[in-house]
Amino acid sequence: MNGLEGIKVVDLTQYVAGPACPRILGEMGATVYKIEPFTGDEQRTQGASWGMKYKTAFDDAAFDMSSMNKKWLSLNLKSPEGKAVIEKLLADADIFVTSFRDGALKRLGLDYESVSQKFPHLVWGQMRGYGERGAEKDSKGFDATSYSARGGLVMSFPQKNEYFEPANAPVAIGDWNSSVALTSGVLAALVRRLRTGQGDKVTVNLYHAACWAMTSAIIARQQGAEYPKNRRNAPCPTNNSYQSQDGVWFLMCFGHYNKYFELVMTTIDLDHLVGNKDYDTLEVINSTGANTQVVAWMEEAFAKQDFTYWEKLFKERDIPFQKCFTVDDILVDDEAFDNDILRKINYDDLGEYTVTTTPVRIASVGDPELRRSRPIGYDTREVMKEYGYSQAEIDAMTSTGAVLCYSGKPAPESVLTPTQGPGWPKS
Numbered sequence: 001m002n003g004l005e006g007i008k009v010v011d012l013t014q015y016v017a018g019p020a021c022p023r024i025l026g027e028m029g030a031t032v033y034k035i036e037p038f039t040g041d042e043q044r045t046q047g048a049s050w051g052m053k054y055k056t057a058f059d060d061a062a063f064d065m066s067s068m069n070k071k072w073l074s075l076n077l078k079s080p081e082g083k084a085v086i087e088k089l090l091a092d093a094d095i096f097v098t099s100f101r102d103g104a105l106k107r108l109g110l111d112y113e114s115v116s117q118k119f120p121h122l123v124w125g126q127m128r129g130y131g132e133r134g135a136e137k138d139s140k141g142f143d144a145t146s147y148s149a150r151g152g153l154v155m156s157f158p159q160k161n162e163y164f165e166p167a168n169a170p171v172a173i174g175d176w177n178s179s180v181a182l183t184s185g186v187l188a189a190l191v192r193r194l195r196t197g198q199g200d201k202v203t204v205n206l207y208h209a210a211c212w213a214m215t216s217a218i219i220a221r222q223q224g225a226e227y228p229k230n231r232r233n234a235p236c237p238t239n240n241s242y243q244s245q246d247g248v249w250f251l252m253c254f255g256h257y258n259k260y261f262e263l264v265m266t267t268i269d270l271d272h273l274v275g276n277k278d279y280d281t282l283e284v285i286n287s288t289g290a291n292t293q294v295v296a297w298m299e300e301a302f303a304k305q306d307f308t309y310w311e312k313l314f315k316e317r318d319i320p321f322q323k324c325f326t327v328d329d330i331l332v333d334d335e336a337f338d339n340d341i342l343r344k345i346n347y348d349d350l351g352e353y354t355v356t357t358t359p360v361r362i363a364s365v366g367d368p369e370l371r372r373s374r375p376i377g378y379d380t381r382e383v384m385k386e387y388g389y390s391q392a393e394i395d396a397m398t399s400t401g402a403v404l405c406y407s408g409k410p411a412p413e414s415v416l417t418p419t420q421g422p423g424w425p426k427s
Contacts, residue, residue: 003029003365008093018099018127019066020179026069027368034070040376059347067373074377074404081402099127125186128205147174151210160230178209237294248307249324268301340367340421367421377404
C-alpha cells in the first residue's frame with residue numbers, strides 16, 4: 001500500500017482553501033469524493049478574478065489548482081434522497097472536509113455534533129474564515145479579507161515611505177497556505193482514529209493561519225520593530241535586499257550578523273570595517289542607529305558590480321542569497337521543474353500550462369499523478385453504482401432532482417489520462 005491508498009475522503013467545500021486540502025490528500029493517494037451543488041463549486045467561476053480569460057467545459061486551469069485528483073458528484077443535500085447518498089459515503093469514509101459555515105452545516109445535518117453522533121469513526125475537518133468564538137465566528141471569510149487584510153499582510157509588504165498604499169497580495173496566497181494546515185490537522189486526527197477507532201474534530205481558520213505566518217512580526221513589534229519596514233533601515237543589514245549594478249534585486253540572508261560580519265564585508269570590499277566595534281554587532285548598530293549607515297555602504301558596494309559577479313562570489317563563499325524572482329522567473333526555473341514543483345499539463349483548447357504540485361512528497365507515492373477536474377456531476381452515476389444504487393434508482397433520483405448526473409459529451413482522453421512527474425513511478 002502506498003501513501004494514503006485506501007483512505008476515503010468526502011469533500012464538501014467551495015473556492016480554494018477548503019478544496020485544496022482534499023487535493024493534497026488525493027495527491028497522497030486517498031480517494032476523494034467531491035460533492036457539488038447543481039450549480040457547481042463557485043470556484044468554477046473565479047478564473048476571471050485571477051486575471052484569466054479562457055476556460056472551456058473541460059479546460060479550466062484555475063479550477064484544477066484546488067480540485068485535482070477527485071471524483072465528481074452533484075447532490076441536492078436538501079432532499080432526503082440526496083442527503084442519503086452523502087450519508088452512505090460518510091459511513092464508509094475516513095475523513096470529511098468542509099468549508100461551509102456552521103449555520104449551513106446545521107441546516108444540512110452535517111455539523112460536527114450531528115455527524116460524529118452518526119459516524120463516530122469519522123475525522124471531521126472544517127476550513128473557516130475566523131475562529132469558533134468571538135464576534136466574527138459566523139462571518140464570511142475569504143483569503144483576501146480574513147488572511148491578507150486582517151492578518152496584516154497587505155499592510156506589511158510595501159516599503160515604508162512617504163507615499164504608502166496597501167499591497168495587493170497574490171490571489172489566494174492565504175488559501176494555499178491554510179490548506180496545508182488543515183491537511184496536517186486531519187492527518188493527525190486520522191492517526192488517532194487508526195489507533196483508537198475514535199474520530200475527531202479539526203478546524204483551521206484563515207485569520208489564525210495568517211497570524212501564524214506573521215509570528216515574527218507580531219512578536220518583534222512588541223519590542224519596537226516597525227511594520228511596514230523600510231529596507232534602508234533594516235535592523236540586520238546582512239538580512240536585506242539590495243540591487244546590483246545591472247538593476248537586479250536580490251536578497252541576502254545572514255540573520256547572524258555578528259558571526260558573518262567579517263565574511264560579508266571582505267566579500268564586498270568593505271574590509272576597512274572589519275574589527276570596527278562601531279559597526280560589527282547588531283547590538284551596537286541598532287542602539288546607535290548605525291544600521292542605516294551599514295545598509296548604505298552595502299548598497300554602494302553592491303551597485304559597483306553586475307549580479308553575475310555577485311552570484312559567482314556568493315556561491316564560492318557559501319553566502320545565502322537569492323535573486324528576487326518575478327512570477328515570470330519562476331515559470332522558467334529549472335529548479336522548480338527538476339523537483340516537480342512545477343509540471344507541464346496539456347489542455348486541448350488552452351494549450352500547454354505550467355501548474356503547481358502540492359508541496360509534500362512521500363517516498364511510497366513519489367511524484368504524484370495529477371488528474372484534472374471534470375464537469376459537475378461527471379462521476380455521480382459511477383460512484384452511486386459503487387455504493388449499491390441500481391440504474392433505475394439513479395434515474396429516478398435524477399428525475400426528481402435529488403442528484404445530478406453528467407449527460408454531456410465524454411471527457412477527452414487528455415482529461416482522463418493523469419500526468420506524471422519526473423520522479424514517477426514511485427520508489
